[in-house]
Every structure is written in structure tokens, then in C-alpha cells.
Amino acid sequence: MLKTLRQIASVGIASEPAPGPDETLRLREALQARILAVLGRALCVRAVDAGSCNGCELEIHALNNPFYNIEGLGIRFVASPRHADLLLVTGPVSRHMEIALRRTYEATPDPKLVVAIGDCACSGGMFGEGYASRGRISHVIPVDVAVPGCPPDPTRILTGILTALAGRSPSPG
């Protein structure tokens, strides 16, 4: 226990400081303000892998590490689409995941946002379309924002989430 506490104390706070002149930090401030304006509470995100190579999942995991402090920004990942405001979908959509993706989308309450993560989700990427792949996410469900990159880093994923929220009008209260 003592070692645990010593480790916590010696590491200190890994979260990066809030607002500042850095572009990344401005993004964080803007995002938090936008989440509050649009939702008035935390943004609930459900990640769905519709056929990716798992590379984008690594960066979505990284987004959850202490450097990015997303819970501090008001973003939380949830276990069910029924609790989600926004779906983060990686792809391409394999034909075997097509029905599961449609059902996940249908289970997400309106109004819902969809952010496609990674080159494959945006365009089909290296895998393209074929007998087993439907290619980009928008071939299967409506997409609000597509974030390219192979894989896109956590800051770009955050930018994508902000961009999706920017298209939404603030909640009436």
C-alpha cells in the first residue's frame, strides 16, 4: 500500500494543463465548452469496431490514458449504445459486422452522432470493398464526421468529436 501511494505521489498528475497557447489545449477548452452547451452533461461515447485491424482501437484506448484526461473534459466511454450520444466507429465495415453495426446504430437514442475513425472508416482504406468488405462506414450508417489517419492520434480523434458537436445546436436547456 505504501509503495502504491509513493508511486502515486512521485508520479504526480500526468494530465496535461488546461487552457494555454497550444493548439491542442485550445481544442480541449473548446470541446469542454461545446459539450456543456450542447448536452449540459457528459458526452457518452460508444466505440464500435466494425471490422478494423485494431490499430484505431489502440488510439481510442490511448485517448483514455491520463495524458488526455477526457473524463475531465466531460467525455465518457459507455458499455451500451443505449447509453450513448455518439458512436465512434472504426472500419471498414466487414459484411459479417454489417447487421451488428446497423443494430447498434438503431439502439442508440436520437439525436445521435456518428464519428468514423481512421482511413478505412472514411474510405475503405487498404481493404477497400470486396466480397467480405462494404468499405466506408457511410455505406452502412449515416456519418456526421470522418477522421482520416492510419491510425489517427488521440488529439485528432478529439478534434473529430468536437467537429461533430459543433454541428449541433446548443440544447434549449
Next chain:
Amino acid sequence: MREWRTRTVSPAEWRGAARDLAESGARLAALWASGGERGMPTVHAAFFTGTGALLLSLPLEDPATPYPGLEELFPCAARMQRAAADLSGVRASDPDTRPWLRHNAWPAAYRPLLDPPLPAAADPPGIEAYEFVRVEGEGVHEIPVGPVHAGIIEPGHFRFSVVGEKVLRLEERLGYVHKGIERRFTELPILEAHRLAARVSGDSAVAFAWAYCQALENLTDVAPPARAAWLRALCLELERVANHLGDLGALGNDAGFAFGLAQFSRLKEWLLRACAEALGERYLMNAIVPGGVRLDLTNAGAQRLHACVTSIAGEVARLRVVYDEHAGVRDRFTGAGTVTPRLAARLGLTGLAGRASGQAFDLRVDWPCAPYTELPVTKIGSRAGDVAARVAVRFDELAESARLIERIIAGIPSGSRLEAVGLPPPGSLGMGAIEGWRGPVLVALEAGPAGTIRRCHPHDPSWQNWPVLEHAIIDNIVPDFPLINKSFNLSYSGHDL
């Protein structure tokens, strides 16, 4: 250069040859089918024989007659044979004829790796029934999980048969992320498809890209310059450290110790940022190219990586004590998901999980390629076979990789980083095998005419290890499944292809 021995056999000799290999302690590395010459399908089985490798090929005169299956000699062959039936239309004698990678995206009679493209279907395919093995008896019920899981994980389906909390049987249903990678390979130029190989399983980008390039270099008789080989090893060890850091954090979290996830994910981010600064990418998806590497290591980059890896190794050593001394963590890790060395040997458990169950095999040690021939690796192992053992192997391997990274940075030879690679002769078959973080990654590459690919089979060690997870969970409780599953951390994409 390492030599693959090859042997072509008849259907009558096939099983006997495999039996001899099994009795001599060889491991089945992969099994797949290719179109072969004259359109005649050929079944291939690759084996690691301790200090070498053998490729056994079985041309099928009559593809309609089932060939003798190897599933009784090498149980992990069963799913590979079912996949070959789905993709190439060749069937083994195994009475389990259920499809494996094919759910419903293409008709049963269609052979995706041989037949011309199907016209695009507009509607999503309907759901096809799959016959799970039913467990019956008083109080037995089933829990279906997936394909969409609750966390940030790849999709797959697990069918648990339980009594109360105790798992009597787990049956996996994979194939959800099958996206036609092997067919896609045949549509790409052979000198460019290493980019697809790096995306077979995103967490093993370096291992797959290296195995692909090694197969291609084997076909064209090219040896990458020494500096390139050392840089490849640097990338491979960095990939191993990054994945072990991620897993050690996630394992702590699954044992209810969120502190572990916060600490290890912080260290992983540190490493990824150092990679981005020193080598240009957080994940080394584009580092390895035919004939060498695309990146280079500057003095400043070397210092940056060295400082980062040294501090990480120090912090990990401290965190290991915290894990070891934490009663709750120890209680969850010890005795959970045990695979005895005997069971591991029988089922062919491989890689990291195999080494935690007494299967002391590591390509870097037992059949090294350059630069590991001059960069000795200490093989890590345990015989306990439980979650705690798989955690301990990760800790030890992480420390060993950190040591290797320091050695590479200190001793990397100067010189060029790229050798020109020409086009391989059509019809030739080259092999690549690399010890990725999860285990041995294999690529079999068959050249077509004019720089095309006739067939490429990438093989992830998850093929061997997924069936063992079904055994590891027996008699454990359902709430321990996430922890046990994570302790193997197998690939879906690398398996489903």
C-alpha cells in the same frame, strides 16, 4: 539466411509425415490452401521443428475428395482446415464441417480465393444459423456475448454454458472482422503489399510487415543491410514493449486495480510519443519496407528513445513490486485460467501464452534471423500457466526487450538502410517468420507473373491460442473471463483476415 526445408507429399503420405513431425515434437505453425499449379489446389502445412522449419505441401488431384485432416495430431489444425474449406473450397476429412470464417457474406459454393469476383450485393446478408455445441443438464444455461462487446475491443461471439457462476464450456464464434485480406493481397503489387501486411493486426504491424518482407526477400535472394536489420529489431522490440505495457495496465484494471491502468497507460503514451519523435510514428505501421526500412535513427532520436526506455524499465520494475504485493491483485491473478504445460503441449499453445505454460519456444532464440543471430535474447518462461504466469512473462519480457533496445541503440551498425528488391520469379513460394509480441507470425508468399501476388497467407499465433482459451476458462467463474481473456489478448483481425 534461414532455410525452410520443403517436401511435397501424396494424400497417402500426408498424415504419416505429420505424425512423424508430431512425434518429434514439431509445432504446427500454419495450415492453408493455395490455388497451386494448373489450377489444382494445394494444401500447405508449415512446422517449426525446434531449430528449423519445414513446409509440407499436398497437391490435390481431386479437390472434391476430402484430404486427410491433421486435427487429431495437431488440434489447432481443425479451424485452419475449416477456414481453408471456406476460402479455397478444399475439405479435410474432419467430421466437423461447419463453416468457420464464412458466416453469410458469400454463398457456401463460392471460393473467395479462387473464383472471379461476385457481383456486389446491395442488401446486408441475413443471419445464418450456427450450430453451437449444447450443454444440457439441470441448471445449465447459456450466456451469449457479442459480437459487439462492452469495452473498446474487437468483435467476436462467445457462448458460455454455465451452472450458477461456473463456466462448464465456452465456445467461440469468430470471423466477424473477416474482410477478405487474403484476396486483397492478390490485387496488390508484390512490392507494395507490405503495407497491407502491416494492417493484418494493427497491434503487430512490425511483426507482420517484417514477416512479409522476409518472405519477399527470401524469394528474391536479397539480404537487408545490417543497419536495416538492427532497425527492424528495434521496431519489433518497441512494439513488444508497447503492447506489454498496454496489457499489464489492462490486466490490473480487470482485476479491479484501476491504479495499474492509469500507470501503465501513462508509460505506454510516453513510449508512443518517443517513437513519434525518434522514428516518425507512434505505431510503426510504415517502418518496414522490402529490402530494409523506411526510417532512420538519428543521434538525437537514439538518445530520446534510450532515455524513455530506461525510465520506463525503472518504473515498470517498481510497479511490478506493487502488483506482487497487492493482495487483491494477487488473489485474482493466481490460479485463474490455468493451462497446464501438458495441455499446452497437446493443444499447441504458442508464443507468450505458451511460454507461460512451459512451452519454451521463441523464434528469436530457437531459430533466429538477423540481427538476433548477433543479439542474444534470454528466453522467458514459466510453468504455472495461470494469469499470474502470463503477467510475469510479460514483466520479464518487457525488461528483456528494454535491455535489447539499449543494446541495439548502443551497437547499431552504420551503413545503408535499403537494398534494391527485384521481382521474384512467378510461381515461387517464399516464407517469413518473426516472433511478434504475441508469438510467431508467419507469412507465406507466392509470386504471380509481372510483380503480382498469386497467393499470400498471413498467419497470426492467435489461430493456435484461441482454442486454448476455451479450455483455460473451464471451471472458472464468468466474471473472471475478461481477466483471463485479456491475459491471452488474442487478435480478432489477425485471425479473421
